Amino acid sequence: MEDSMIVELYWQRSEQAIYETQRKYDRFCLSIASNILPLREDAQECVNDTYLAAWNAMPPNRPSILSAFLGKLTRRISIDRWRKLSADKRGGGSVPAALDELSECIPGGADPAAQAEAKELARAIDRFLDTLPQAQRRIFLMRYFDLSSLRDISAKSSLSESKVKSMLHRIRGKLRLFLQEEGY
Amino acid sequence: MDADKLLDAIGMIDDRHFECGESPRAMTWRRKLIACLAAALILAGSVGTAMAVSPEFRALVFSIFQISTHETPPAADPPAPSQTQSGSPSPSGLGQLDTLSIDGIVHAHYFTSQGVVLTYEGGFYTCSYTQSGAAPSDGAFWELREEGIVNIGAKRIEFPLTHGGRTHQIIFDYAILNGKLSIRVWPQGLSQDPVGNGWNVTAIDGRADIALLSVPVLTDDHYSHDYFLLELDTLKKTDLLAAIPHDGLILDYCQPTSDLRYAFILGTDLQNGSYGYWLCDLEKNTLATLDALTGRNAFSPYFLDNSTLIFLDALGGDRFHLVSYHIPTGAQKVLLEDTTSASKCGAGYRGIQKNAGGGKHCLVFREDGSVDLMDLGSGAVLNMTGLNTKKLTTSESPDGSRILIAYEETNDRGILGYGFSSLGILNPDTGKLYMLTRDVTGNPETFCGWLNNSSVVITARDAGGAYYVYIYEFPN
Numbered sequence: 078m079e080d081s082m083i084v085e086l087y088w089q090r091s092e093q094a095i096y097e098t099q100r101k102y103d104r105f106c107l108s109i110a111s112n113i114l115p116l117r118e119d120a121q122e123c124v125n126d127t128y129l130a131a132w133n134a135m136p137p138n139r140p141s142i143l144s145a146f147l148g149k150l151t152r153r154i155s156i157d158r159w160r161k162l163s164a165d166k167r168g169g170g171s172v173p174a175a176l177d178e179l180s181e182c183i184p185g186g187a188d189p190a191a192q193a194e195a196k197e198l199a200r201a202i203d204r205f206l207d208t209l210p211q212a213q214r215r216i217f218l219m220r221y222f223d224l225s226s227l228r229d230i231s232a233k234s235s236l237s238e239s240k241v242k243s244m245l246h247r248i249r250g251k252l253r254l255f256l257q258e259e260g261y
Numbered sequence: 262m263d264a265d266k267l268l269d270a271i272g273m274i275d276d277r278h279f280e281c282g283e284s285p286r287a288m289t290w291r292r293k294l295i296a297c298l299a300a301a302l303i304l305a306g307s308v309g310t311a312m313a314v315s316p317e318f319r320a321l322v323f324s325i326f327q328i329s330t331h332e333t334p335p336a337a338d339p340p341a342p343s344q345t346q347s348g349s350p351s352p353s354g355l356g357q358l359d360t361l362s363i364d365g366i367v368h369a370h371y372f373t374s375q376g377v378v379l380t381y382e383g384g385f386y387t388c389s390y391t392q393s394g395a396a397p398s399d400g401a402f403w404e405l406r407e408e409g410i411v412n413i414g415a416k417r418i419e420f421p422l423t424h425g426g427r428t429h430q431i432i433f434d435y436a437i438l439n440g441k442l443s444i445r446v447w448p449q450g451l452s453q454d455p456v457g458n459g460w461n462v463t464a465i466d467g468r469a470d471i472a473l474l475s476v477p478v479l480t481d482d483h484y485s486h487d488y489f490l491l492e493l494d495t496l497k498k499t500d501l502l503a504a505i506p507h508d509g510l511i512l513d514y515c516q517p518t519s520d521l522r523y524a525f526i527l528g529t530d531l532q533n534g535s536y537g538y539w540l541c542d543l544e545k546n547t548l549a550t551l552d553a554l555t556g557r558n559a560f561s562p563y564f565l566d567n568s569t570l571i572f573l574d575a576l577g578g579d580r581f582h583l584v585s586y587h588i589p590t591g592a593q594k595v596l597l598e599d600t601t602s603a604s605k606c607g608a609g610y611r612g613i614q615k616n617a618g619g620g621k622h623c624l625v626f627r628e629d630g631s632v633d634l635m636d637l638g639s640g641a642v643l644n645m646t647g648l649n650t651k652k653l654t655t656s657e658s659p660d661g662s663r664i665l666i667a668y669e670e671t672n673d674r675g676i677l678g679y680g681f682s683s684l685g686i687l688n689p690d691t692g693k694l695y696m697l698t699r700d701v702t703g704n705p706e707t708f709c710g711w712l713n714n715s716s717v718v719i720t721a722r723d724a725g726g727a728y729y730v731y732i733y734e735f736p737n
Contacts, residue, residue: 218278
C-alpha cells in the first residue's frame, strides 16, 4: 500500500494502519531497533511501541515521508529503552561506540539541557548535513541515525570498513569545526 | 553539551535528509508481495480444482453462503461517486453452495470536511484540522441512524491542570457513540512528543462516565506519568494509583479494567533498572510484576475481560507462547505453544495496542501455511483452510460475534488499496461465511471494517480528493 494511503488509514483510526505499517516497515524499524538494542525481544517491543506512537501521533500529524517519521520514532524509543536498560548494565549494541565517537565532536563549554536548545542543535546539524556530499551524508546517517555497525555500513555502501571508518573520522572533524563556528 | 544530547539531536533532523519517497526495502517488499499474490492465485486455482474433484476435501471447508443484494443508490445530494455494485455470484466456486438472498442495505455519504476520522467506537469525527494543532471550533461526531449518517455534535471539555510543577491546558471533545465513550484530544498532547511524554485522555473499555487522564511528571531526568480517573460530568479527578505503592517506578502506560478492580502498568523500576509490566490489584492495593505472578517472561498484555489477561511469554529469539491468565485464581492457559513471529495473530497481535488488535478472536498463521481462527477465551480453533486469508483484511465486530473478511484489489501497478471486491461475514460459532461481491470503482478505498455490530464501513476518496463512505448493513 502507498504511504499516503497508510497515513490515511491512521487518520481514519483504522486498525489496518498498524497492519499495513507492520507489513511494509517492520523490517526497517526492526533493523533500527536492533542496531541499538542487543536483545531481539527488546527491539521487537520498541517496534511495537513505534506503532503505538504512530497511532497516537496521526492525526493530527500527516508525515510527508512515512519511513523517516517511523525511523525517528523507532530510534528515539529504542534509545530511551537502551538508556533504561543500561542503568541495569544490561545494555550493549553499538550505542556506546557511537557515543564515544561523537564525544570527539563536542567543543566543550556549556551544558544546555533545555529541549529548545536540543532542537536548535538539530537545526545546526541540518545545516551541516546540507554541506556534505550525498555519499558522506548517507554514511553519516547510517552510522549516527540508523546506528548501524561499521560492517553493515560497509556492506550497504560497497566501501571497505577502513574506508568507512576514515570517512566518518573526517566527517566528525568537519562537524566539530562546524559546531564550533555555530557557537557550540 | 554532551554526546547524548548530540545523539538525540541527530534523531530530530529534518526529513529532507532522507531519500524521498518510499524506501528501497519497501519496493523489494512490494515485489515480493506481487510474487506472493501470483503464487496465491496459483494456489487458489489448485484448491478450487481439488475441491471440485474431492468431496472429502470439500468437507474440510466451512460453509459459504452467497448474499445477493439490492443496493440502494447513493444519495444524489451531495453527489455520490458513480458505482455499479451488484450482488453477483461469488467467483470462488467452492463446492455446492447454499445460496441465501437478503436485501442488503447500503448507505453512501460525502463529507465536506478535510479530515474525517473513523472512531474506534463506531462513528466518525470531523473537524478543520490545523497544522498548529490548535483546538478546532467545529469538531463533530457522526453516527449511523435509521435516516442515515447524522451529525450529533460534540461536547467540549477544557480546563487548566497544574501537576508536577507544570500547567497543562486540557482540551478534548467527546460523545457517546453506540453506548461507548469516544474522545478526540486537542491539542493532541502526544503530537508534541510522539513518544508519549504529553498528557492524554483516553476511554476505558466499558465505561462511558469516566475517562483516563494521563499527565507527565518530570523527576530526576526521567519522565513518568500519573493517572487520574476523570468524571466527565463533574470533572472530578481521582488518582487511580494513589493507594498503590509505586515509589521508584517510572510509569509509561496504564490500563485499568472497566470495573476498576485491576490495572496493569508498564514501567521501569529505578532501583534495579528492570523494565516490564506490573499488575495492580486496586481493591487490595497490591502491586506485583507480571513475571512474578505468572512465572513467565511476559510482554504485550491486554485485558480480555475484567478478570482475564492475555499476554505473550517470550521464549527467546522469535518464539513465544500466547497465554491467558485468570487473575483471581492465577490459572493459566497456553493458547498457542512455542510459536514464532511468523505466526502472529490477526491484524498484528500487539497487546497494549488494543486498538490495533486483540479482540476475542485472533487469526493464527501456522508455519505450514494454514490459517486458524482462535477463540482467545476458550482456545477453540476453527480451521480456515480454503480461504487465502493472508491476502485479506480481517476484523472482528465490536461484540466479537462476527468476523469481517474483505478481499482487496490492486491497481495496475499491483498496489493494494484500490477497492474491496468482496465482503465476507463469518460467524465463528457456526463456521458459516456469507460473501457479498462488489464492483469496485477504481477509486482508492483505504479502509474496510466494522462501524458497529451490524454495519460495515468502506472509506474512499474520489478523483477530486473528496472523502466518502459506504456503509453496508448486515443484520444479525
